[in-house]
Amino acid sequence: MTKEDIELLIKDLSERLPYKVHCCVYTMGGKIREEDDILYEVRCLGENVQTLKLLNEHPDECFMVYQVKPYLRPMTDMTEEESQEFENILEGYNENDPYYDFEFGNDTDWLNAHYFDYRGLIPKGLALVAKEGMYKI
Numbered sequence: 398m399t400k401e402d403i404e405l406l407i408k409d410l411s412e413r414l415p416y417k418v419h420c421c422v423y424t425m426g427g428k429i430r431e432e433d434d435i436l437y438e439v440r441c442l443g444e445n446v447q448t449l450k451l452l453n454e455h456p457d458e459c460f461m462v463y464q465v466k467p468y469l470r471p472m473t474d475m476t477e478e479e480s481q482e483f484e485n486i487l488e489g490y491n492e493n494d495p496y497y498d499f500e501f502g503n504d505t506d507w508l509n510a511h512y513f514d515y516r517g518l519i520p521k522g523l524a525l526v527a528k529e530g531m532y533k534i
Contacts, residue, residue: 398463398523406462406523409516413467413509419532420467421525422460468527469514483507 398406410418475483486503508515512532518524 402521402523403462405516405521406465406518409518409524410462410465410467412505413512416510416512418467418469418512419527420465423464423466467518467524468512468531469519469524470512470527470532471519472513472515475511475513479511 483504486507505515512527514524519526
């Protein structure tokens with residue numbers, strides 16, 4: 398994983414913290430650490446920003462960012478209803494509004510809340526496709 402990949406993953410996971418994104422954890426040897434009945438959830442970034450704390454059976458355990466792959470939904474999985482809802486958010490922007498800059502994050506907030514991979518992490522191998530029904534939205 399390149400330095401740019403790690404920085405992109407940190408940026409993405411940081412913005413998703415409030416939405417409790419599920420992830421797969423790998424051992425240092427590259428094997429999947431996930432068990433069928435356990436889903437890890439990103440809880441917070443560690444003190445050095447290169448580590449993550451995950452909600453699991455060992456709350457004090459930290460993992461390196463490169464050991465974690467979030468489960469995200471491809472943009473192509475957006476339902477018709479979600480597509481309409483997202484379009485409504487985008488139509489609400491008015492560049493002449495003095496508060497336009499403050500509202501600008503609504504689109505990415507919505508995408509994060511619905512676990513969409515708008516940064517292309519899945520094709521880069523930095524994220525996994527979320528299993529159907531993994532997230533109750």
